[in-house]
Amino acid sequence: MSDSHDFDLIVIGAGSGGVRLARMSAQRGAKVAVVESRYLGGTCVNVGCVPKKLFVYGAHVHDELEDAAGYGWRVPLDQVSFDWPTLVANKNAEIERLNGIYGRLLENAGVEIINGTATISDANTVTVGERSYRAKHITVATGSWPVVPDVPGKDCILTSNEMFYLPQLPRHAVVWGGGYIAVEFAGILAGLGVETTLLYRGDLFLRGFDNDVRRFTEQEMRKKGVDLRFNATIESIETQGAHYQVMLSDGERLETGLVMAATGRRALVDGLGLTELGIELNASGHIVVDDHFQTSVPSITALGDVIGTPQLTPVALAQAMVLSRRLFGDGQGDMDYSAIPTAVFCQPNIGTVGLTEEEAREAGYRLRIYRSEFRPMKYALSGRDERCLMKLVVDDETDKVLGAHMVGPDAGEIIQGLAVAIKAGATKAQFDSTMGIHPTSAEEFVTMREPVA
Numbered sequence: 123m124s125d126s127h128d129f130d131l132i133v134i135g136a137g138s139g140g141v142r143l144a145r146m147s148a149q150r151g152a153k154v155a156v157v158e159s160r161y162l163g164g165t166c167v168n169v170g171c172v173p174k175k176l177f178v179y180g181a182h183v184h185d186e187l188e189d190a191a192g193y194g195w196r197v198p199l200d201q202v203s204f205d206w207p208t209l210v211a212n213k214n215a216e217i218e219r220l221n222g223i224y225g226r227l228l229e230n231a232g233v234e235i236i237n238g239t240a241t242i243s244d245a246n247t248v249t250v251g252e253r254s255y256r257a258k259h260i261t262v263a264t265g266s267w268p269v270v271p272d273v274p275g276k277d278c279i280l281t282s283n284e285m286f287y288l289p290q291l292p293r294h295a296v297v298w299g300g301g302y303i304a305v306e307f308a309g310i311l312a313g314l315g316v317e318t319t320l321l322y323r324g325d326l327f328l329r330g331f332d333n334d335v336r337r338f339t340e341q342e343m344r345k346k347g348v349d350l351r352f353n354a355t356i357e358s359i360e361t362q363g364a365h366y367q368v369m370l371s372d373g374e375r376l377e378t379g380l381v382m383a384a385t386g387r388r389a390l391v392d393g394l395g396l397t398e399l400g401i402e403l404n405a406s407g408h409i410v411v412d413d414h415f416q417t418s419v420p421s422i423t424a425l426g427d428v429i430g431t432p433q434l435t436p437v438a439l440a441q442a443m444v445l446s447r448r449l450f451g452d453g454q455g456d457m458d459y460s461a462i463p464t465a466v467f468c469q470p471n472i473g474t475v476g477l478t479e480e481e482a483r484e485a486g487y488r489l490r491i492y493r494s495e496f497r498p499m500k501y502a503l504s505g506r507d508e509r510c511l512m513k514l515v516v517d518d519e520t521d522k523v524l525g526a527h528m529v530g531p532d533a534g535e536i537i538q539g540l541a542v543a544i545k546a547g548a549t550k551a552q553f554d555s556t557m558g559i560h561p562t563s564a565e566e567f568v569t570m571r572e573p574v575a
């Protein structure tokens with residue numbers, strides 16, 4: 123480290139990407155500080171992936187209780203009750219435990235944690251409150267924040283941030299949006315017994331996912347009682363005591379106890395002083411970086427949600443590993459954004475990796491499509507009317523599997539395994555020569571023989 127610097131690296135933001143970068147760099151011998159104004163672990167740990175998944179588990183218990191009867195268990199559903207504050211309190215305790223783990227991971231690696239809000243004063247200086255720190259490298263890893271559309275009455279609208287700390291559940295809720303967060307929260311609320319209406323501005327939600335997956339998810343969510351309204355949006359909201367009148371674009375009024383917006387997230391760059399330094403932002407407000415995460419100021423890098431790459435924890439973690447190696451390691455390694463597997467934890471779950479049928483056709487491939495739809499075995503005795511979809515998108519010329527898509531129980535778990543095969547360039551013939559594990563749902567992925575298109 124040069125004598126004129128307090129640190130080799132200051133990371134702004136202790137979310138998934140920031141913590142990983144700080145730890146890895148410190149383990150490589152760099153003197154590192156991380157500045158954080160809120161909580162350790164960022165969105166993922168505090169108001170995102172982790173608490174969401176805990177809520178999803180909680181919401182799913184209702185289905186398990188209903189299914190129990192078919193297996194001989196006497197569970198009088200009229201005597202079953204659910205206590206929301208217990209779920210929130212237990213979730214909070216688990217998040218506090220994880221916050222502690224993140225703190226210890228940083229401390230054990232020798233990273234200094236600076237609590238406060240950072241401003242970048244010049245290319246090598248970060249100011250937090252009254253103090254300024256000099257660093258050879260500065261990395262912005264401040265993440266993203268929910269966006270709420272500007273409609274009259276918007277002050278009453280909640281986002282995912284507040285939903286994790288809701289004091290009580292309403293009888294009815296409106297969820298606005300048609301992406302990951304909207305469908306996941308619609309599933310959570312409906313599973314916990316809240317009458318739920320989801321409003322999406324387009325013809326069909328989950329834009330960007332395979333069209334079969336979108337239509338199938340629509341059908342399954344409707345079966346679970348979620349009131350899905352497409353080509354619908356909010357014009358304004360009036361507060362009436364503890365309730366809200368939501369005026370829709372088609373003139374209809376909905377009375378509800380809660381309005382949640384899940385209408386996207388913007389890069390969290392407020393107050394960092396980026397524009398003053400000449401750091402370029404793109405039209406959507408994300409920091410522009412090159413392939414090595416470098417901004418237009420050479421000593422300042424950025425990673426994670428703030429640079430507009432897929433807003434997923436594993437992407438930020440991978441970026442952090444690449445950047446740490448570049449700054450303090452052998453400088454090797456690049457990001458590979460191809461075939462990123464992802465799951466949407468709606469009910470049932472979606473899991474997907476690789477190209478959708480629409481993307482593959484657009485790219486000019488001649489395709490074979492394999493598709494299977496069935497009732498998972500578990501529901502044979504319980505009688506649950508829920509189906510599972512599996513789909514493979516195959517390049518007819520090379521036989522390579524370009525994409526795998528699933529809607530059904532444990533879709534994320536199953537697709538994670540297939541992602542390795544797809545990343546390795548597996549062909550349909552190799553899928554076919556793989557033995558199934560019987561009896562599972564997953565075996566269907568290696569037993570689909572006849573293309574449907």
Ligand code: NDP
Binds near residue numbers: 328384387434467
């Ligand atoms: P998304 O970008 O996934 O979805 C935003 C939704 O809001 C879209 O349906 C969009 O419609 C709609 N929308 C945007 N602007 C407006 C507007 N002005 N009026 C009405 N509707 C609007 O964002 P999310 O907030 O759901 O999630 C953010 C990101 O977080 C995700 O993209 C994902 O990367 C990540 N995430 C990942 C999860 C996971 O891995 N399981 C879980 C949760 C989040 P349209 O499609 O028409 O543009």
